[in-house]
Amino acid sequence: MDTMTEGNILEVRDLTVRFMMNEGTVHAVNGVTFSLPEGKSIGIVGESGCGKTVSAYSVTQLLPKTARVSGQILFREKEGTITDIAKLPVDGKEIRRIRGQEISMIFQEPMSSLSPVHTVFNQLAEAMILFQGMTKKQARERCVELLKLVGIENAERRVDEYPFQFSGGMRQRAMIAMALARNPRILIADEPTTALDVTLQAQVLSLIQEMQDEFKLSMILITHALGVVAHMVDYIHIMYLGRVVESGPTLEIFENPKHPYTRGLLNSIPKLHGKRGQRVSSIPGAVPSAYSLPEGCVFRARCSERRSACMYEIPRRIQVGSEHYVSCCLYDGEEDQYAANA
């Protein structure tokens, strides 16, 4: 029997995802571990290609058939029993129930993530009629209510329109409504604002936050912008090339970043009160190919503090604070130090 830490609704342990392609094997996610406490929100942050979206998709088994997933994805049901999502049959009844009633997703591209030939009502009501046993009329009322809630005006009329009649921001609002329509317990938002205008980003993010409070959701927010998640999430997980390199409470990560990559990310956020003419710093080099991972520490090539040990050893996950972990050989031995202090 699998066990989970008290208070966690989701625990992902040692998640590994590989894609079997004609050109070779892509090591998209290599042993990712994170947990989502009930009612809290976590941010998964990293550059594109770091495996953050793939990790999120594996939570509800949405990856294409070429993906090979291993590890555990433990989900605590309402009744308290624990389900390992990684072991559920593909597209089987169980995972469909979880998708339909427990874990909802908001996708990156509101333009293409809605079917162009079905009305908003049709797409919104689908899960309600299927899983909540609503009649069409009940579903309609609920749809209008939800659309109003996410800030769409004239909801009674717009519910019968097609997605192409909606603007980008409205589509993302409709998508949020669609995720909420399932009364989920977990909301996964995969870069929900990347495809939107800057002016809309803040609106949509605050809407997501309001909805999280309103529906008492546990949330996973995936983004490449550390600044975006700062005020929205309780915990941050920094990913690099398929691994979580650092994780901890948001404040801790911002005030006391340990991993050289995290520090690089924080330095690359432009500062409002920076000196005139000061350049925004960037991390040198590019992300190595996921087809052939380097040995040892994957960040080694771009790290300003690399040592000879980084060549051979895959860094261990080291506890450096009560909930703060880092995977970097700079902190070898600090675990004992932390344990001794505690």
Place this chain on the structure above:
Amino acid sequence: MLRYIAKRLLQMIPMLFLISVVSFIIIQLPPGSYLNTLIAQMRTQGDEINMEQVEALRIRYSLDKPAHIRYLNWIKGIITEGDFGFSFEWNRPVKTLIWERLALSLTVSVSSLLFSWIIAFPIAIYSAVKKHSVADYSLTFMGFLGLSVPNFMLALILMYIASVYFKFSVGGLFSPDYVMAPWSFGKFVDLLKHLWVPMIVIGMAGTAGLIRVLRNNLLDELEKPYVVAARSKGISPVRLIFKYPVRLALIPFVSTVGWQLPQMLSGEAVTATVLSLPTAAPLLLGALRSQDMYLAGSFLLLLSCLTMIGTLISDILLVIVDPRIRYE
């Protein structure tokens, strides 16, 4: 919607006029007329050619009048009395020749079209969903085989099978007893018994191509984000595939389905000749060869009409299946 259809129908009138002029000109283009064919025929049969008789025929068929007068008379007959003129070769009014032929053509074509859809749709969907599987490759292989075997070849093979193993009278659409008989239930049953050979032969040709097109359309759609998003709602895989990607994959297909209408009536000429089917295509072919001008002209006119109706049907269907397209 109704206004749109009415507008489109009105637009068809000048188009039809132009087409009728062009088809009439085309029929007149080859030197000589049906009379030359008649004279040549009589000569080969060793008959004495009576120039007076030929002259009488020329006057009777108004071949002595200039082309534009003949055209006007022809069009006037069609509009006022539904009279498409007189077929020289058959020595009968055109209207008594074409309608039954057209009806039979339509029967053969619609049944082969349905046959090819029934075969192609499930195969295409299965192939796309299970792409790169053994089944996909075998079906693709068979599809290409179907695509490359000429129709008349298949017609000959099926005729052989039908006559040797099933003891059917092959060729044509009716048994000898029923060919001249008026329509009755017995004749209808007899038609059904004969219909399957042309249905398979003509249907097969389109099937292979249809499978390829549909499979590729569907493959394009299967990986789209809206499919993943719909999947994330917990819908069952079968419902998901039919409601979303199949629906979208059908759009390019629907937009061309109307073009099949004229294709249906003239496309199967070779097959119809091999199977000696009493359909429109062999009649049109014969009329063009013997310069049976009113018969050929009427056929061309009707085919153009069908092309326009087919395009209109396609456009209407497209508006129905794709809400992004709006009629003004």
